Every structure is written in C-alpha cells, then in structure tokens.
Amino acid sequence: xxxxGNLSQFGALAFSLLAMVxxxxxxVRNDLRWIRAGKRSLVAVAxxxxxxxxxxxxxxxxDAFQVEYVASYSDRALxxxxxxxxxxxxxxxxxxxxxxxxxxxxxxxxxxxxxEPDSRATPYVYLVLAGTLAxxxxxxxxxxxxxxxxxxxxxxxxxxxxxxxxxxxVFHPPTLFLGYIGFTIPFAYAVAAMVTGTTDxxxxxxxxxxxxxSWIFLTVGIILGGQWxxxxxxxxGYWAWDPVENASFIPWLTSTAFIHTAIIQERRGIxxxxxxxxxxxxxxxxxxxxxxxxSGVLQSVHDFGATGLGGYFLAFIVITLLGGIYLxxxxxxxxxxxxxxxxxxxxxxxxxxxxVILLALAFATFFGTVFPLISxxxxxxKVTVGPxxxxxxNTPLFLVLLLITGVCPLIGWRKASPVNLRRNFLxxxxxxxxxxxxxxxxxxxxxxxxxxxxxxxxxxxTIVQEFVTAVGSRRKLTGESSLTxxxxxxxxxRRRYGGHLVHFGLVLIVxxxxxxxxxxxxxxATLSRGESLKIGRYELKYEDFKTxxxxxxxxxxxxxxVYNDGDRIGQLEAERRYYVNARQPTTEVAxxxxxxxxxxxxxxxIGRTGEITLxxxxxxxxxxxxxxxxxxxxxxxxAIVPSRKxxxxx
Amino acid sequence: MAVxxxxxxxxxxLVLTAAPLFGPREALVADDDxxxxxxxxxxxxxxxxxxxxxxxxxxRATGKISEEDFQELREFYALKAAExxxxxxxxxxxxxxxxxxx
Numbered sequence: 001x002x003x004x005g006n007l008s009q010f011g012a013l014a015f016s017l018l019a020m021v022x023x024x025x026x027x028v029r030n031d032l033r034w035i036r037a038g039k040r041s042l043v044a045v046a047x048x049x050x051x052x053x054x055x056x057x058x059x060x061x062x063d064a065f066q067v068e069y070v071a072s073y074s075d076r077a078l079x080x081x082x083x084x085x086x087x088x089x090x091x092x093x094x095x096x097x098x099x100x101x102x103x104x105x106x107x108x109x110x111x112x113x114x115x116e117p118d119s120r121a122t123p124y125v126y127l128v129l130a131g132t133l134a135x136x137x138x139x140x141x142x143x144x145x146x147x148x149x150x151x152x153x154x155x156x157x158x159x160x161x162x163x164x165x166x167x168x169x170v171f172h173p174p175t176l177f178l179g180y181i182g183f184t185i186p187f188a189y190a191v192a193a194m195v196t197g198t199t200d201x202x203x204x205x206x207x208x209x210x211x212x213x214s215w216i217f218l219t220v221g222i223i224l225g226g227q228w229x230x231x232x233x234x235x236x237g238y239w240a241w242d243p244v245e246n247a248s249f250i251p252w253l254t255s256t257a258f259i260h261t262a263i264i265q266e267r268r269g270i271x272x273x274x275x276x277x278x279x280x281x282x283x284x285x286x287x288x289x290x291x292x293x294x295s296g297v298l299q300s301v302h303d304f305g306a307t308g309l310g311g312y313f314l315a316f317i318v319i320t321l322l323g324g325i326y327l328x329x330x331x332x333x334x335x336x337x338x339x340x341x342x343x344x345x346x347x348x349x350x351x352x353x354x355x356v357i358l359l360a361l362a363f364a365t366f367f368g369t370v371f372p373l374i375s376x377x378x379x380x381x382k383v384t385v386g387p388x389x390x391x392x393x394n395t396p397l398f399l400v401l402l403l404i405t406g407v408c409p410l411i412g413w414r415k416a417s418p419v420n421l422r423r424n425f426l427x428x429x430x431x432x433x434x435x436x437x438x439x440x441x442x443x444x445x446x447x448x449x450x451x452x453x454x455x456x457x458x459x460x461x462t463i464v465q466e467f468v469t470a471v472g473s474r475r476k477l478t479g480e481s482s483l484t485x486x487x488x489x490x491x492x493x494r495r496r497y498g499g500h501l502v503h504f505g506l507v508l509i510v511x512x513x514x515x516x517x518x519x520x521x522x523x524x525a526t527l528s529r530g531e532s533l534k535i536g537r538y539e540l541k542y543e544d545f546k547t548x549x550x551x552x553x554x555x556x557x558x559x560x561x562v563y564n565d566g567d568r569i570g571q572l573e574a575e576r577r578y579y580v581n582a583r584q585p586t587t588e589v590a591x592x593x594x595x596x597x598x599x600x601x602x603x604x605x606i607g608r609t610g611e612i613t614l615x616x617x618x619x620x621x622x623x624x625x626x627x628x629x630x631x632x633x634x635x636x637x638x639a640i641v642p643s644r645k646x647x648x649x650x
Numbered sequence: 651m652a653v654x655x656x657x658x659x660x661x662x663x664l665v666l667t668a669a670p671l672f673g674p675r676e677a678l679v680a681d682d683d684x685x686x687x688x689x690x691x692x693x694x695x696x697x698x699x700x701x702x703x704x705x706x707x708x709x710r711a712t713g714k715i716s717e718e719d720f721q722e723l724r725e726f727y728a729l730k731a732a733e734x735x736x737x738x739x740x741x742x743x744x745x746x747x748x749x750x751x752x
Contacts, residue, residue, distance in 0.1 A: 004652035011660055018667070030678050036670035044663035051659070118678065119687055200691055201698075267702060412714035413705065414723060420716055466712065473711035493708075 002067060005055025006147040009096070012048035012103065013137035015041050019130040023123040035123050039110045042126055045133055046107035053100040056093065056146055060086055066153045069093060069146045075159035077552035077580045085170040086160050088177070091309070092146035097174065098290060099136040101181045106133065109185060121203075124192035132184050135316050143309060159552075159581030168228030176221030176248050180286035182214025183255065187283035190276055194327040199334045201266045204275065209640045211259055216636040218252045223629035234587040234602040236522065236617045238625065241390040246369040247289035253362040254282045257355040264348050267413065272335040273328060274355070280324035285362075287317055292369075343415035350408040357401045364393045399451055402510060405503050406432075406459035409466045428461035449518035456510045463500045463507075490638075498639025505635055508628030515621025516598075522617045529610060532563075536618045538599055539563040540572070545610065554578045555588075558603050558612045562592060574603035574614065598622045685745060692738045699731035 019041035026034030056069075060083045065071040073086040073093070087093045106129040113122075140146065163169070186207035193203040225245060230238040239245060258278035261271050291313035328335065341349050368385040375383040410416075410424040436454035444450050467489070474485040490497050525533040532541040544559035555575050562570045575588035592599040598619040605613035703724060710720040 001652065004656055007653065007656040011656065011663075015663065015667070022667075026678060032676040032678050033670045033673055035678060037667050040667040040670065044667055047659070047663060051656075117686065120678065123678070198687070198691075200694075202691060202694060205694065267698065267705075410714070412709040412719070413702075415719060416714060417716040417719060420714055424713060469712040470708070473708075477711075 001055045001058050001062075002064070002147050002149060005052045005059070006145070008048045008051035008055060009099075009137060009140050009145075009147070012045045012052060012099070013134060013141050015044040015048060016130050016134040016137055019045065020127060020134065023127045023130065027123050032118060035118055035126075038123065038126055038130070042103070042110055042130060042133075043107045045130075045137075046103040049096075049100040049103040049133075049137075052140075052147075053087075053096060056096060057084060057087055059147075060084060063157070065155075065157050066149050067146075068148045068150050071150060071154055071157040073157070073160055075157040075552070075581050078157075078160055078165075079551050082160055082165050082170070086164075088173050089160055089164055092140070092144050094173065094177065094290075094293070095136055095140055095144060096146050097177055098181060099133060099140060101178060102129070102133055102136065102184055105181060105185060106130075119196075119198075121189075121192035121196045121198055124195045125188045128188035128191050129184065132188075135312075139309060139312055143312060156581070159579065162553075162577065162579040162582045162586045163232055165579070166228055166232045168224050168231065172221055172224040172228055175217050175224060177290070179214045179216075179218030179221055179248075180251070180289055182210055182217060183251070183279070183283050183286050185210040186214075186279050190279045191324070191327060194276065194331045194335075197331060197334050199272055199276075199331060201269060204262045204265055208262070209642075211255070211262065212636055212640045215252070215255050215259060216633055218248060218255065219629065219632055219636065222248050222252060223626065223633075227626060230622075231589050231591065234589055234604075234615075236520075236600055236602075236615070236619070238622075241365075241368065241387045243369050244289075244293050246365050246390075247285075247292040250362050250366050250369070251282050251285035251289060253358045253365070254278055254285060257358040257362075258282055260351045261355055264351055268348065270337045270341075270348075271352075272337055273332065276324075276328050276335060278355075280321070280328070284317055284321050284324070285366075287313065287320070291317070345411060345416045345418065345421060347408060347411045347413050347416075350404055350411055354401060354404045354408065357397055357404065361394055361397050361401070364397070365390065368393070395448060398510075399448075399455060402452070402455040402459060402506075405506060406455065406462045409462050409500065409503075424465070428458050428465055431461040432458035446518045449514050452510055452514040456507045456514075459503060460507050463504050466500065467497070494638045494641055498635045498637070498641075501635025501638055502632045503635075505628045505630070505632030508624045508631055510628075512621050512623065512625030512628060516619040516625070519620045520617060522615075524613065524615045526605070526607070526611050526613045533614065533616065535599075535616050536597075537564055538618065539566075540601065540614065540616060542612060542614075543571075545612070546573075552580045556606060558606075558614070560590065560601065560614075562599065572599070572601055574601045574612075576603055576606060593623050595623060596620065685741065689738065689741055692734050692741070696731055696734040696738065699727045699734060702727045703731070 019038045022034050022038035022041055026032065026038060058064075059067050059070050060074055061080065063070070063074065063076055063083075065074075069090060069092045070086075073089045074083050078086070088097045106126070109125070109129070186203075189203040189207045193199050222245075225248065226238040229240065229245075255278075258275060261275055261278065264271050265275050291309065341352065343349065368389050371385045372382045375381060406428065407425075410421060410428070412420070432454050435457040436450060439450060439453055444453065467486070470489045470493070471482060471485045474480065474489055475482065478485065480488065521536050523533060523535045527533060527542040529542055529545065532539050534540075539562075541561040541563065542558060543561045546555075546557045546559065548555050548557075555577050557573045557575045560572045560574060561568055562572055570592060572590035572592055574590040576585050577588055578585045587602045587604060590601040598617075600617040600619055602615045603612055604615055607613070706715065706720055706723045706727065709715045710717070715723070
C-alpha cells in the first residue's frame, strides 16, 4: 500500500501537469478537443488522489509503523475512530487532504458543467484549479511525502497528541480545510473572467453556491475549533486570538465581505474591482491559513506540524497575489463601472460600510498575527501580540458592525427616503433602548456589555420587524393564515431570510460572548474529600475519587456533587488522563451546561494525600455561542437551497 | 502487485484523457459561441431586472421606500428589462440571418 499510495500521488501530480499542458494547448490551438482532454485529466487527478488518500487511511488503520507519518501520529492503543482521523493530524496528511478534496471539487466542477457548452473562460477556470493542485501535489511528492518510510518497523507508534483525541478536533480541521479549499473555485472563475474580459456578474452567479458553502464550512470549522478549545484545553475560554485561530478568522471576514458585495454586483453591476480584489484576498488568505497551521512559523497550540514548507508557500502566495493584482490592473477598464452609489441612505452603502469594517477587522487581526514575524525581522526579538490588543482594537469595530447589521434591513436598495427610514427605525430602536434600560436596571452596568446587548436587541428587533411586515403584506395580498404566509415568505425568499437567519445567529453569538466575558466568575481551591467550595449560586462538594482504565488511557477522576442553594442538582467528574505514549497528563473538563450558564470545572492538580486542586468558572450565556453558530450555518444553508426550477434545469 | 494495479489504472486514465483528441476538431471560440454567450448574458440581465422589480415591489409593501421612489425605480428597472429584451430580439433576428423589421 505504501508503494501504491506513493505512486498514486506522483501519478496525480503528473496528471495535474498534463491537464495544464492540454488546457494551454487547447487555448493556443483554439481546439476544444484539447480542452476536453484537459478536463478529463483533472478527473484522473481526482481518481489518483483518492487512491493515495485511501492508501494512507489504510496504512493508519493497519498500524503500518514503517511509514514515518503513521508512526508519528498513531499507536496500537489508539481507538479506530482516531486512527482514521489521524490522517489530517499532521502536516503531511493535511496537505494530502487539501490536494484530495481540491481534486474532488475540481472533478465536481467538471461534472456540474458537463451539459454547459465550453466558453472562452472554461480553460482558464480549469487551468487555475490544475495549477493549485500541481502546487500541493508537488509539495507532497518532493518536500513532505506522507508515504516516506523509516527503513525499519518500530514496535509501536508515538501516538496521537491527547489534545487531538476529541470529537471536536476530529471534525474541526477537515471542515476548516473544506472552507479554505472551496474558495479556490470562485477564485478560478474570477481569474478566468478577468483573462477573457467577461467581467459581468455571471462568474459570481455561477460560483454563489461555492462561496456560501465554503463560508459555511469555514464557520463550522471556526465554531468547532472554539468548542474544542473550550472543552479540551481547560483554560476556561474558547478563543485566545491564537495565530491559527486568527488564520481561519481572517479569510472568514474577507469572504463575509465578499458575499455581501457580490450581491451588489449581481443586482447593480457595480463594485467589480472590489469583488475581484476580495476574492483574490480571500483565496490568498486561505493559502496563508494553511501555511500558518502547517509550517510551524509561529508558536501556537496548533503548531503540531514541522517546518520546511515556508519558502514554497510564500512563493505561491506572492505569485498568486502579484498575478491577481496584475490581472485586476490589466482588466481595470472592463471592471470599472460608470454606476456609483446613488445615496448614502441605501442598502448598497450599508453593505459598503460593512465591508470597510470587516476589512478593518481583518487587517487588525492580520497585523496582530504577523506582528511577531515583523518584530523579529526588524529588531531580532519576537514580540507577541496578546488578546488585550485584539480585544481592544476589535471590540469597538465589532460593535459598529453589529449596528450596521441592524440598520441594513431597514434600508431599501438604491435610495431610502428619510421618512421611511425613520418610520422603520423607530420600533426596533425603541425596543432596543427599552431592553437596554431594563438590563441597566437589572444591574448590567459594564458599558461595553450594555452596549453589546442593546445593539444585539436592535438587530434582533429589525429582523423580527422585517419578517412580521413581510408576512403581513403577504397575508393582505393572499388572505393566507399567518403560519402559511410566514412559511411561504421564508421559503420563497430564502436567500433574503437565510441572510437574516445568519444575522440572527450573529446576535446569539454576541449575547454568548458578551455574557461569558463580562460576567464570568472564577475561583481556584484545594479540597480534601468531603470539603466544598462556593462559586456564585453553586457549591461543589468533593465526594469521591476514582481511578480506572479506558481505551488508551488511565483516568483519575474526582467526583463532585453540585449544589444550588443547598439542593443537590447533579454530579460532575473532573478528570486527569494519562495517555499511553504521552509524556504529560491532560485535564478533562467537567461541564454542566444550561441555557443560562456553564459550570466549568478542571482539576489541574492531585495531591499525594488525596487532596485535589480545582479550577472552577461560571460562564454566563456561553452556550448561545454554539447555538448561534448553528443558526448561522442553518441560515447559510437556507440561502443556497436551489429552487425546484433550478434543480430541474440543472 | 501494487505497481501492476497502478499501471493498469494509469493506462486506463490515459486512454480516458486522450479519447477526445481523436474526435473531430472543434474550435473553442466559434461565432455562434460568442452569440450564445451574448444571449446568455442578456438573459441574465433581463432576469436580474425583473427580479429587481419584484424586490422594489416587496420593499414598497414593507414600507422601506416611498411611493415616489417606488415609481421611479420600477420605471427604471422596467426600462432596463425592456432594453435587454429588445437586444435579445435583435440577436435572435441576427441569428436567423436578417435584420429586425420595424
């Protein structure tokens, strides 16, 4: 299987290069036969990349420790589930996963377009895909080969990092990668549009589903990463502005900006240069994200990979960026549109403002992330920028973004009259201010928290008002019941209401972040059996201690009774785990999660005489971050469900 | 064994890839292709303006734009949609080989 896997990835590289040659020949000779052959060559890449991936998966499942990558990330005691997913635990497997998924996506594009006649842009779309594939396959074959053997067979592997043995971590990397990889498709279409001068909105229409789907995957990946950090790392938080977290967040911000302005180009035919720039930026940032995770260039909890890829990634990023800028400059004449924003009081202008804020957030986060590199290059000392920088810079920007999110649905396209705006603004604004006043009366005095809750209320109120008004209008027109009208409005205008649902998810996330960061309670204590500690309305009593063996680990668990005003409401088990082949024990969080708050317990220490050290936190409203993430994803899905007519047509 | 399986697979894929090269030659950009692309673009443009009319109707119904703005926008989009339809008609005539009458 080692030979087969190795040959398959070399074969995939050869076919991706062949695809490029065939496509270029097709363009030069103006011969469709060569283009078709090039497309088929891309399908061949998918077949061979699948062969290589299946081979690597098989090697993990069969404990083939003669393979260096398998020996580094697996061992005999590892549960089968984690053996299969150790595939993408390191640099080599992640890059193979990238190449494999991109090859499948490319084959899917070929398949989806099988009935569409080839246009002048076709070869360029596939040329970009083949070029990107060739880059990743070259890295796998020449720089970081996952099928490299040790020359001997070790008795056991080194095992998977215990922190990665968590369901969240199983799905977090592939979903994030799916998001990164997905943006290659719209980028390829954008390049083709610029090369061929077909810069109308057709490339945006064709790739809308890819854009939104990639954005959904990025969102899921980010949320799962946060959840993993929360339940696995044991420091009580979910987001630390770690470089790798930032690396996924930055393209999320630029792609969110792109999704908004793409709507304007579709409707009005303007902002073409802006959209081209945004998709170029998003693609480059996705590559940069992959580079950051797997190059080991910055110190971070995610730097499980080794170094050695930096130069190649940097070269690819620079070439792509310069090539993209050159294309935009070359086609500037076609991209420049005479139409401009007609009024600052229009939905287009709120989209533009939202773009400015999103890009400011992306820039601030990017700057903070690469600052250690810049400082090291300039002064020789690596100065790390911590969470206070990001919180201080990004929080006010987020609040402005939230305000714009609320204002946007109140404004019509092209121009809104002040009278209509005032009328639409009034109710949500009053609802938000009343809500804010109630919160103030209830003791929510922290200024940022109060502002965030009030703005969240404003956004929620605008969404509700928008929906209720739409349902009312439909009822007036059709005489349908509220329920039927509500359902039909939601379904028939699912692109619009999918967007609103995403915004509502954002509101829930803001509520979760604000509550859990502004009103968090924390304490730490060392307890002997029978003793208890108090935090907020909870009392935790150390009742029992257990030791047992499970799968590939020895578990030491403290059994804690949870009391609320003297009533026993449950039991938690805080654990320390010692994994086979792991040098350090890990802490396993004990969590009691409700819609109101999380009771979060870790056990950082076990004394020789049976006492335990507990770190306890109460995180108000935190669960709403995960619920909000789910709502956002649902909204995204609703926005791209094709109509029956389109499904039939395709 | 692995090498044999790989060789068979690669030969199969090479045959599959090369097959179109043995078909009759077809130009990538034919005149009717350019025409088809223009028609497609105009169709999209027309659909976009018709959708925009629906949207402004919705925005009037939900009170986001004034009656005056609604009329202005509706007329603008209707005019644009009509222009796209005219252009489509002209292209159809051209495709049939004669100029449009009237």
